[in-house]
Amino acid sequence: MRLQKIAGKFVNLPVAALASLVWVTLAQAAECPRKGTLGTSRILRVDTARFPRIGLKNYPQTLPLKDHEVVLTFDDGPWPPTTPKVLATLAAQCVRATFFLIGKPTLEHPELARRIAAEGHTIGHHTWTHFSLMRMPPADAVEQIDHGISGVEMALHGVATTAPSTPFFRFPGFETTQATLDLLQSRGIVVFGTDLWAGDWNKMTPKQELRLLIDRLRVARKGIILLHDPKAQTAAMLPGFLRYLRDNGYHVVHVVPDTPGVDFDGAP
Structure with a gap:
């Protein structure tokens, strides 16, 4: 048990129990039951120290991905009008991704956050x-x-x-300071940038976004790909992008923390 100070009070936090709860879900359904889908090729444990x-x-560095391996990440959710559409598309192709959730909308829509976790995706902050x-x-x-x-x-x-x-x-907008970077590193929290993006914060059609992402x-x-699940154009573009990945020999890698004592199906 670990004591944490929350809103001026100390509470007991069973860290190992929470980690186990999350990763039991992630360990399930490593193989897709539907033939002809993109699927998730492997799970990559991320060592926070390394x-x-x-x-x-x-x-200066990124994840040790092989040629034609991608990690799908989504920012700014959960957002009820579009996040379920993104989840349905990922489920149809048996793909697992990482969702970086904003705290306020997550508390406003906790059932949607729990759905993301229950469907086997990694949830970041x-x-x-x-x-x-x-x-x-x-x-x-x-x-x-912290909030x-x-x-x-x-x-x-x-x-x-x-x-x-x-x-x-x-970080929102990747806007950091040395103090916040040092703080997160001291807490053993991995800071995710990205390797490429579709620029879906700009106004464009799903077709334009798909072409831009494919070209990049x-x-x-290979690399970590940044998308935004609250964007309607991204939700509409995603089925075509997953088909492109499948038809062109790409493999989706699912990232999880390298938690001691916790095993993951499909890990290398």
């Missing part, structure tokens, strides 16, 4: 309200991080702790 910051758009952490006082930036983590943990596990059961974090992937050939 990979404190990843994504070549932002940092994306602050409380998605404000830029480099444009606010340092104490407020820490509060954004966001505790909100997601409360929605998923009923415990408002600042110790994440999944130590993955992505043809150059990169």
Whole structure:
């Protein structure tokens, strides 16, 4: 048991129990029962000490992916009008992804956050309200991080702790400070950048987004891909992109923390 101070009070946090609860779900259904689907090729354990910051758009190193291997990540959810559509598309192709959730909407829609976890996806953290952490006082930036983590943990596990059961974090807009980077590294939390994106924060049609993403992937050939599940154009584009991956020999890798004592089906 670990004591955590939440809202001025100390509570007992069974960290190992929470981690086990999350990863029992992730270990299920390693093989897709439907033929002809893209599927999830393998699970990659991420060592937080070895990979404190990843994504070549932002940092010097990225995940050790092979040629034609991709990691799918989605930011800014959950969002009821579009996140279920993204989940349905991923389920249809037996693909598992990572969702970086914002704390406030997660507490507003806890059932949707729990659905994401129940369907085997990894859940990371994306602050409380998605404000830029480099444009606010340092104490407020820490509060954004902690409040966001505790909100997601409360929605998923009923415990408002600042110790994440999944130590993955992505900065809004990739806007960091050295102090916030050092803070997360000291807590053993991996900071995710990305290797490529579709730029879906810009207005475009699903067809335009698909073409842009394919063109960038043809150059990169592998990597962490950033998308946004609240974007309607991305939800509409995703089935075509997964078909492209399947038809062109790409393999989806599912990332999870390298949690001691916890096993994952399909891990290398």
